[in-house]
Amino acid sequence: MASQNYPPPSNSRSKTVDSGMAVSKDGHSVTKRLRQDLTTLMLSGDKSISAFPDNDNLFNWIATITGGTGTIYESQSYKLTMSFPGRYPYNPPVVKFLTPIFHPNVDEFGNICLDILKEKWSALFDVRTILLSIQSLLGEPNIESPLNSEAADLWERPEEYKRILQVKYREASKAT
Numbered sequence: 001m002a003s004q005n006y007p008p009p010s011n012s013r014s015k016t017v018d019s020g021m022a023v024s025k026d027g028h029s030v031t032k033r034l035r036q037d038l039t040t041l042m043l044s045g046d047k048s049i050s051a052f053p054d055n056d057n058l059f060n061w062i063a064t065i066t067g068g069t070g071t072i073y074e075s076q077s078y079k080l081t082m083s084f085p086g087r088y089p090y091n092p093p094v095v096k097f098l099t100p101i102f103h104p105n106v107d108e109f110g111n112i113c114l115d116i117l118k119e120k121w122s123a124l125f126d127v128r129t130i131l132l133s134i135q136s137l138l139g140e141p142n143i144e145s146p147l148n149s150e151a152a153d154l155w156e157r158p159e160e161y162k163r164i165l166q167v168k169y170r171e172a173s174k175a176t
Helices: 028-043 127-139 149-154 158-175
Strands: 014-016 022-024 049-054 057-066 077-083 094-097
Touching: 028 049, 028 057, 028 127, 049 127, 057 127, 077 127, 149 158
Parallel strands: none
Antiparallel strands: 014 022, 049 057, 057 077, 077 094
16 A cells, blocks of 8 residues: 555645755655665675565564574574654664564563664664664673663573573564
């Protein structure tokens, strides 16, 4: 449905964003940027990350991340949702894990604590950058700012952490 590819309507015909560029009510510049992000990601050759619009809706994507080589998450695959606002790329997308994950910076609802998705967001970031940052976070969590205190407490005990992670990952895999 074509209307799915547009952000929610605003009260004004157009609005000016941080760069001074006008974004029309129908979001053409946003859809252009999202198409550009999709092309960049597809041409990047990164085998451990992927993302595509969900049901042809450019504002809602399903992404997949595989844990990085040499990390405790190596070879584990996780699905995420990415919801893009009408002011993307000037506002960050909302990114959540769909696959349950045991991680210090991810809560039980899949919410992610990552500075580039909040206060450190830049319009220069694209989907590929976001996914690579989340993949990096898997192996290098910020245990000083945990959403999951149990995982943060266990992080310093890698053998025990890995054991619990594997049990939880198997449980999540059976549920899907």
